[in-house]
Amino acid sequence: MFNWCIIGTGKIAKKVAKQIVMNEGHQIVSVYNRTKEKAEKFAKKYNSTVYESALDAINDPRVNGVYIATTNETHFSYCKLCLENHKPVLCEKPITGNAKELKELIRISEENNTFLREAMWTWFNPVANKVKQWIKEERIGKIKSVDCIFNMPIFGYNKSKGRYISPAKYGGALLDLGVYSVRYVYELFGKPNAIESRGKLYNGIDLYNVSKFKYDGFEARVSSQINKLVGEHCIIIGEKGKIKVPFFHMTSKAVLKTKDGKEVFRDKKKKFATEFRVVAEYIKGEKPDELVSLQSSLDVVEIMDEIRKQIGVIFPSD
Numbered sequence: 001m002f003n004w005c006i007i008g009t010g011k012i013a014k015k016v017a018k019q020i021v022m023n024e025g026h027q028i029v030s031v032y033n034r035t036k037e038k039a040e041k042f043a044k045k046y047n048s049t050v051y052e053s054a055l056d057a058i059n060d061p062r063v064n065g066v067y068i069a070t071t072n073e074t075h076f077s078y079c080k081l082c083l084e085n086h087k088p089v090l091c092e093k094p095i096t097g098n099a100k101e102l103k104e105l106i107r108i109s110e111e112n113n114t115f116l117r118e119a120m121w122t123w124f125n126p127v128a129n130k131v132k133q134w135i136k137e138e139r140i141g142k143i144k145s146v147d148c149i150f151n152m153p154i155f156g157y158n159k160s161k162g163r164y165i166s167p168a169k170y171g172g173a174l175l176d177l178g179v180y181s182v183r184y185v186y187e188l189f190g191k192p193n194a195i196e197s198r199g200k201l202y203n204g205i206d207l208y209n210v211s212k213f214k215y216d217g218f219e220a221r222v223s224s225q226i227n228k229l230v231g232e233h234c235i236i237i238g239e240k241g242k243i244k245v246p247f248f249h250m251t252s253k254a255v256l257k258t259k260d261g262k263e264v265f266r267d268k269k270k271k272f273a274t275e276f277r278v279v280a281e282y283i284k285g286e287k288p289d290e291l292v293s294l295q296s297s298l299d300v301v302e303i304m305d306e307i308r309k310q311i312g313v314i315f316p317s318d
């Protein structure tokens with residue numbers, strides 16, 4: 001049995017919860033949401049207990065792990081609450097708004113020997129790991145260029161909601177979508193030697209950002225945008241071929257083309273379910289290999305701090 005506590009019952013929590021309970025032995029036993037009526041509606045589906053506070057919810061004695069699915073600016077305080085109470089915690093992306101916050105969480109996690117990870121589901125997906133393997137095995141040879149873009153017009157759909165356009169809520173394209181494109185390039189090639197960024201700002205957040213990540217012998221173009229529907233892909237060109245990953249953050253397919261022909265890798269498994277299964281195994285001490293590390297989250301947050309510094313996006317907690 002693995003018993004989850006869920007903090008925040010918005011859009012993503014609803015999607016994820018359906019898959020959590022597809023895992024054998026996983027259940028959602030405790031729930032907290034700022035608006036109690038929404039927690040009650042959510043809890044009814046899973047036969048979970050609704051609590052008046054996050055502290056009470058995480059301290060339900062049955063809880064083995066906590067999933068934080070509230071808005072970006074609240075991640076730090078809810079993660080801190082879990083870690084201080086020795087509750088293993090998996091937090092939605094972006095795990096924090098800046099490296100200062102994440103370093104503090106890592107400190108408490110180490111001090112209290114309590115599990116903390118970012119719910120970066122892309123890297124629990126075998127497709128992303130297959131792309132990494134193709135590159136490691138030099139299937140496309142020496143890398144010549146990379147283009148990794150993630151654009152969704154959420155600014156247009158959600159203008160009234162405010163969270164996407166508020167620096168106090170860690171809004172903007174980079175924190176919402178760029179966390180995936182930055183992470184993708186980072187996972188494949190590591191931290192860049194240098195970064196050059198520009199962006200278009202609105203109300204103190206970025207509607208658009210584009211960066212050149214400089215590596216030995218090639219550059220990666222990494223961008224994200226919330227005011228236009230441009231698309232989502234990662235294209236990696238090498239001297240001996242090309243890898244194309246459409247919708248890379250959640251994809252079921254990657255394509256490798258070389259002079260020897262075309263290879264398509266597909267995986268149709270439920271991706272949130274896999275993420276929660278692996279995390280639960282880790283918490284139980286089973287040490288599965290697929291786990292996204294905390295250091296990788298810190299590296300990505302540090303890269304995003306640098307991009308924000310260059311384009312002029314400042315959060316109150318910086």
Ligand SMILES: NC(=O)c1ccc[n+]([C@@H]2O[C@H](COP(=O)([O-])OP(=O)(O)OC[C@H]3O[C@@H](n4cnc5c(N)ncnc54)[C@H](OP(=O)(O)O)[C@@H]3O)[C@@H](O)[C@H]2O)c1
Nearest residue numbers: 008009010011012013034035038069070071072092093094
């Ligand atoms: N992994 C993914 O694919 C994915 C996809 C989308 C989003 N996300 C991440 O998931 C998180 C939630 O996104 P969403 O799309 O689910 O948002 P959403 O539908 O707007 O839900 C936001 C949730 O946060 C709660 N909340 C908002 N402000 C709060 C505050 N000040 N204190 C406590 N709770 C607060 C809301 O409570 P009320 O009900 O009281 O308003 C609601 O439960 C974000 O960090 C986002 O980046 C991940």
